[in-house]
Amino acid sequence: MALLLLGLLGLWGLLGLWGLLWARARCPSSAPRWPPGPRPLPLIGNLHLLRGSQQDWSLMELSERYGPVFTVHLGLQKTVVLAGYEAVREALLDTGQQLADRPPIPIFHLIQQGGGIFFASGARWRAARQFTVRALHSLGVGRGPVAGKVLQELVCLTQELDGYRGQPFPLALLGWAPSNVTFALLFGQRFRYQDPVFLALMGLIDEVMVLLGSPGVQLFNACPWLGALLQLHRPVLRKVEQVRAILKTLLESRRPPRPGAGPVQSYVDALIRQGQGDGPQGLFAEANAVACTLDMIMAGTETTSATLQWAVLLMAKHPGVQGRVQEELDRVLGPRGQLRPEDQGALPYTSAVLHEVQRYITLLPHVPRCTAADTRLGGYLLPKGTPVIPLLTSVLLDKTQWETPGQFNPNHFLDADGHFVKRAAFLPFSAGRRVCVGERLARTELFLLFGGLLQRYRLLPPHGTSPAALDTEPARAFTMRPRAQALRAVPRP
Structure with missing residues (x-):
């Protein structure tokens, strides 16, 4: 009886795994697909790579290695950065309301408690x-x-x-x-x-x-x-x-x-x-x-x-x-x-x-946005709630535009x-x-x-x-x- 029960449990497990794989194959877009980026360190993420007073320049240097759409970890927060005119234009003008939210920036959340305009x-x-x-x-x-x-x-x-x-x-x-x-x-x-x-x-x-x-x-x-x-x-x-x-x-x-x-x-x-x-x-x-x-x-x-x-x-x-x-x-x-x-x-x-x-x-190098729904950017699928930084410095200094x-x-x-x-x-x-x-x-x-x-x-x-x-x-x-x-x-x- 015990062997029969174990066999039935094993069969249910295989059927469940098969169902999960079948659903993943039928809906490949449902899984997030993150852009590449530097490997994060525990707790601080990639903060060690960003110069405090020139974070936009540090991010532009990272874009030369990882491309116009890449991922950085700001502490424990996984964030996507957009660099260059084409990547920023696509995100700001082609996504409608999907990229109209702000992430909960801690200091501004304390100041405004979710109110105000900006x-x-x-x-x-x-x-x-x-x-x-x-x-x-x-x-x-x-x-x-x-x-x-x-x-x-x-x-x-x-x-x-x-x-x-x-x-x-x-x-x-x-x-x-x-x-x-x-x-x-x-x-x-x-x-x-x-x-x-x-x-x-x-x-x-x-x-x-x-x-x-x-x-x-x-x-x-x-x-x-x-x-x-x-x-x-x-x-x-x-x-x-x-x-x-x-x-x-x-x-x-x-x-x-x-x-x-x-x-x-x-x-x-x-x-x-x-x-x-x-x-x-x-x-x-x-x-x-x-x-x-x-x-x-x-x-x-x-x-x-x-x-x-x-x-x-x-x-x-x-x-x-x-x-x-x-x-x-x-x-x-x-x-x-x-x-x-x-x-x-x-x-x-x-x-x-x-x-x-x-x-x-x-004047204002980057103010982050946040995906209001699962959003495709640059061929990647970002889940709802992902902070996104459109790096305006990289647009205003883009070598292909100026x-x-x-x-x-x-x-x-x-x-x-x-x-x-x-x-x-x-x-x-x-x-x-x-x-x-x-x-x-x-x-x-x-x-x-x-x-x-x-x-x-x-x-x-x-x-x-x-x-x-x-x-x-x-x-x-x-x-x-x-x-x-x-x-x-x-x-x-």
Whole structure:
């Protein structure tokens, strides 16, 4: 009897194995197929192969060995990296919603608890993003009203620079103008540059961005258990709480005495009005309203501010390029002088220089995505929930797309006749479902502020410093911002 039972069990086992193999043969695509990559070490994975402040360059070096689609282990997290224009384009533009989620990045999960716009996922993210796009459009982004705010801020910035009388000013001062444009959109009014709230916000944003790029926070994201043990996340959380306290005060000050009172004049007004309506439960409650505003402040100030600083720094470093931009501005604008958004088409060299600045600096090298379903990329099958890094540095420096990728060369965006040329591999704002929600605002700000500054000033190094000696190595922060240094803004005749 025992032998018979053992025989039956053995037969059932063989039938089960045969069934599994048959199902695998019938559905070969059901098993994940991972890209190649370096062998991970216990606990740390491949972190030993990544240089802390230049992770994008380390990943580009790995792509030369393992191909445009490869796997790395960031601590215990298995992650797929996409390198080069073709691999990134396929992923961002051809996968639809399959690559529209974010992975749960530990530090941002602690800060936002799944809320906000930039690090949320799923239905909550889609609703917040759609609301933000509509709100920005209603406030005039991409149209005359916002251009007026930018030009008003340009006047305030030039008054501040004139106070230096051609002597060195801190490069970071240029970030005040685009930051104040963002504040005006969010809160319905600009701040005086000496306003304590403005100065507190600018200081806190700077500290948060530096902390987010620090080795401690990077280690916390890669090994949350170790980071939590060492309390590596505490400094940034303390600073974020201070920002959040200011935002709550500003939100409360904008709250109307009765629902629906008055026109919507700011992003915060729109959030409050939406919270009084019939939106999805909890989406526009105070906690998520603060989370959305926090995202808009962090992204809307840091990215455009850093790009404007880079643009001015590169003009001081390349005086020949600066001279050509100023000659074009003088010739096209003539006695009118006042720059307008619609002038961009008549200023091909100026536009080419601004585009080349954004290509050359790679401000935000990589922000990870996450597969929302089983997804095919580059011939591999990635299971749902796989973190994916579209490496934008590798696109903006792709040797197959750019003639001189490692050089600052505005001719990348000009044809033989000097006409501006759009380039498909120009993706500083990313692409697809997660393209930067503030792209139109950033383009308007950069064009008007950059052009206005070059109309008025010659941008020079400090006395005794040659243009070649200016430092263009990025500082360690969440973005690739320029290092702290000084320039001179000398009024043009």
